[in-house]
Amino acid sequence: MAVAFYDNKLEIADILNFSFAELHELLCSPDIIDGASVRDFEADIRDWTGAQHAIAVNNATDGLMIALAAAGIGPGDEVIVPCYSFFATASSVVHVGAMPVFVDIDPQTYALDIDKIQRAITQRTKAIMPVHLFSQMADMPKLTKLAHEHGLLVVEDSAEAMGMYQYDQHAGTIGDIGVFSFFPTKTLGALGDAGMIITQNVSLAEKCRAIANLRDGQAHAGHFRILSRMDDWQAIVLRQRLNRLDGTIGARNANARRLTQLLSLVKGVQTPVFVDKGYGSSAVYYVYLIEAERRDELAAYLARHHVAAETYYPLALHLQPVFRQLGYVEGDFPHAERASKRALGLPMHPELKEPDVQEIARLIGAFYGDNP
Secondary structure, eight states: OOBOSOOOHHHHHHHHHHHHHHHHHHHTSSOOBSSHHHHHHHHHHHHHHOOSEEEEESOHHHHHHHHHHHTTOOTTOEEEEESSSOTHHHHHHHHTTOEEEEEOBOTTTOSBOGGGTGGGOOTTEEEEOOBOOTTOOOOHHHHHHHHHHHTOEEEEEOTTOTTOEETTEETTSSSSEEEEEOOTTSSSOOSSOOEEEEESOHHHHHHHHHHHOOOTTOOOOSSOOOOOOOBHHHHHHHHHHHHTHHHHHHHHHHHHHHHHHHHTTOTTEEOOOOOOOSSOOOOOOSSEEEEETTHHHHHHHHHHTTBOOEESOSSOGGGSGGGGGGOOOTTSSHHHHHHHHHEEEEOOOTTOOHHHHHHHHHHHHHHHTOOO
């Protein structure tokens, strides 16, 4: 039995059938980039998240760069980031001319360890960039309190956090500015690249839109400029998928609970831990991440049995060759380094069925000599 890491064929077929007339009309129109459908989708995101402003962009990496630039971050500035994340978290800081300063992660949530941020703050620190990874948010009440005490901006890398809340506030709306990714495998995914910046700050919103849309006669914020706009056909698909998002999240979480139930019987595997700090956090399983002994051997074994899995992230950011000049060495951030050697993402999507879940667990149990 083959189990794909991600599959959305049934939903997309239904969406395309439902949206065929709208898509056909769009393709016959010159208004196919950053047009009316994009404006409608921005309004939908404002309604869904409670953000006052939403700016559609081509992808989340662009969104992070634009958000940083709009916040006035550039050469000579430092931004505190986790050393365990997708590469764009740190590269976006470099692209605006600033320097990433790495901090270790909490070993259960994989988010920034708030208690370790204090020692990383210098006179050049301008912002903290928490990343909400896999299934839950960083501890935003604690982080924003620290940021406010030091006069720092909070830029939320919410690329994976669609549908996540704390204190009834959606991810991306708690800090000064946030960014979503709509990469196809995300909880809310497009059919290609797409992203969104959200903020409650009108000045930041205006600067973001100015930076992302290079039109004649338009004022630009700062010196960083990038052309980054969403295609209307992506907006049409995303609007349809947003209407189904509650069901999508429910199906993902149900599959996650079932995997945890089965894999809890397997020695050698650590299943995800949701940390409820008492302020109404919600879990959304974009990625179902286990930590596993002999992780790479397990991944190869699953692949031989036609079950796809992905390593997250095989080399922590502070050890990436491009950041070698910053002076970090192996051993500086033990939690991130341990995760990079043990973490494995298993198939997780709404179209995952019970036989698929059982097959994943059966194979992992067989690998370790257990039978869930």
